[in-house]
Amino acid sequence: MHNLSDPIISLNGLGPKAQDKLNNIGIYNLEHLLFHLPFRYQNKTKFTSLDDAQVGAEILVQLTIDRIEEVATRQRQLLCYLSDNNNRTLLLRFFHFNQYHKQQLVRGDIIQCFGEIKIGRDGLEMHHPEYRLISKGQANLLETTLSPVYPLTGNLHQAQLKKWINTALETLKNSSLSDNFENLAKNSMPTLKQALETLHHPKAGENLEQIAEFRHISQQRLIIEELCAHQL
Numbered sequence: 001m002h003n004l005s006d007p008i009i010s011l012n013g014l015g016p017k018a019q020d021k022l023n024n025i026g027i028y029n030l031e032h033l034l035f036h037l038p039f040r041y042q043n044k045t046k047f048t049s050l051d052d053a054q055v056g057a058e059i060l061v062q063l064t065i066d067r068i069e070e071v072a073t074r075q076r077q078l079l080c081y082l083s084d085n086n087n088r089t090l091l092l093r094f095f096h097f098n099q100y101h102k103q104q105l106v107r108g109d110i111i112q113c114f115g116e117i118k119i120g121r122d123g124l125e126m127h128h129p130e131y132r133l134i135s136k137g138q139a140n141l142l143e144t145t146l147s148p149v150y151p152l153t154g155n156l157h158q159a160q161l162k163k164w165i166n167t168a169l170e171t172l173k174n175s176s177l178s179d180n181f182e183n184l185a186k187n188s189m190p191t192l193k194q195a196l197e198t199l200h201h202p203k204a205g206e207n208l209e210q211i212a213e214f215r216h217i218s219q220q221r222l223i224i225e226e227l228c229a230h231q232l
Contacts, residue, residue, distance in 0.1 A: 001174075002030055002167065002168075002171045003030070003171065003175065004029065004030045004031040004034075004168070004171055004172065004175050004177065005029055005030070005031065006029060006030050006171075007019075007028060007029055008022055008027060008028065008029060008030065008032075008033065008164070011030075011164050011167055012167075013160065013163065013164075014160075014164060017154075018154075018156060018160070021153050021154035021155075021156055022153065022156075024153065024154075025153050030167070030168040030171055031168070031177070033164060033165050033168040034165070034168050034169070034172060034177075034196050034200075035196075035222075036150060036151070036161075036165065037150075037199050037200070038148035038149055038150050038199070038200065039149060039150070039151050040149045040212075041146040041147060041148060041149065041202065041208060041211075042058055042114070042146065042147040042149060043058070043060070043146055043147075043204065044060045044114055044141055044142060044143045044146075044147050045142070045143055045144065045145065045146065045204040046060065046142075046204070047060055047061060047062050047142070048060060048061060049061075049084065049088075050063075050084055050086075050088035050089070050090060050124065051086070051088060053090075053117045053124055054117060055117050055118065055119050055124075056116065056117065057116070057117055058114065058115065058116050058117075059114070059115075059117060060112065060113070060114045060141060060142065061082075061084075061090065061112070061113050061114075062110065062111070062112045062134070063082035063083060063084050063090060063110075063111060063113070064082060064083055064084070064108065064109070064110060064111070065080060065081070065082055065105055065106060065107055065108060065109045065110075065111055066081045066082060066083050066089075066107065067080075067081045067107055068080050068081070068102065068105045068106075068107070069081075070102065075095055076095075077093060077094065077095055078093075078094040078097040078101065078102055078105075079091060079092070079093060079094075080092040080094070080105050080111075082111065082113075089122075089123055089124070090113075090123075090124050090125065090126065091120060091122065091123065091124070091125045091126075092113065092125070092126050092127075092129060092131070093120075093125055093126070093127045093128075094127075094128055095127070095128065096128070104133060104136070105133075106135075108135075109133055109134075109135040109136065110133075110134040110135045111131055111132070111133055111134065111135075112131060112132045112134055112140065112141045112142070113126055113129040113130070113131045113141075114129055114130045114131070114141055115127070115128070115129030115130060145201040145202060145203055145204070146201065146202045146203070146204060146206065146208075148162065148165075148200055148201065150162065150165065165200065169196075169197065169200055169201075172193060172196065172197070177192055177193055177196075178192075179191055179192040179193070179225070188217075189217060189220075189221055189224075190217065190218055190221050191221075192221060192222070192225055194218070195217075195218035195219075195221040195222055196218075196222075198216075198218040199211070199216075199218050199219065199222075
């Protein structure tokens with residue numbers, strides 16, 4: 001069981017090199033991780049049909065693998081052709097892969113993919129999408145809240161940072177957090193804890209335009225807390 005005051009080095013998978021990189025941006029303990037906020041979000045709360053797919057949009061799809069090809073052009077590529085029940089197609093294009101990767105993709109299997117829709121010579125494509133092979137029992141990509149995308153430092157990966165911040169959020173659920181204006185919650189403002197939870201994992205209907213413009217009530221709650229901290 002963690003405490004918010006625990007040093008980040010106590011987190012699983014976080015070694016001295018990652019600790020140094022996080023220390024360089026002012027993150028020393030789990031509480032500091034809570035205030036490392038996303039700069040944008042991805043919507044994996046619903047599947048999008050290929051009929052509704054728009055070029056440039058990031059979408060989540062669930063399709064069937066039709067065939068796999070390895071092609072040798074200027075750069076070796078793995079091509080995975082997918083289709084839906086209406087015979088609409090999507091091509092997955094991988095520029096970096098190995099034999100294990102290739103052998104995982106089997107004709108007839110159900111696959112979930114999340115990525116940016118691009119237009120290619122033969123239609124819609126995704127390049128190096130995040131994917132799960134549902135037929136092989138891999139974890140579902142579908143989520144109940146919007147997925148945070150965090151600012152990175154050094155060569156840290158998004159998945160690592162998400163894991164550590166989620167540990168901090170789980171710790172927050174059973175911890176007390178210094179809240180200088182807790183009574184504001186009685187006047188329609190969220191508590192500090194609620195504001196942090198919303199900004200890390202907003203619901204699908206949350207106003208992202210307000211968040212992008214720093215006008216969301218949860219962000220205003222953090223501003224009030226920060227101003228108070230500077231006065232104390």
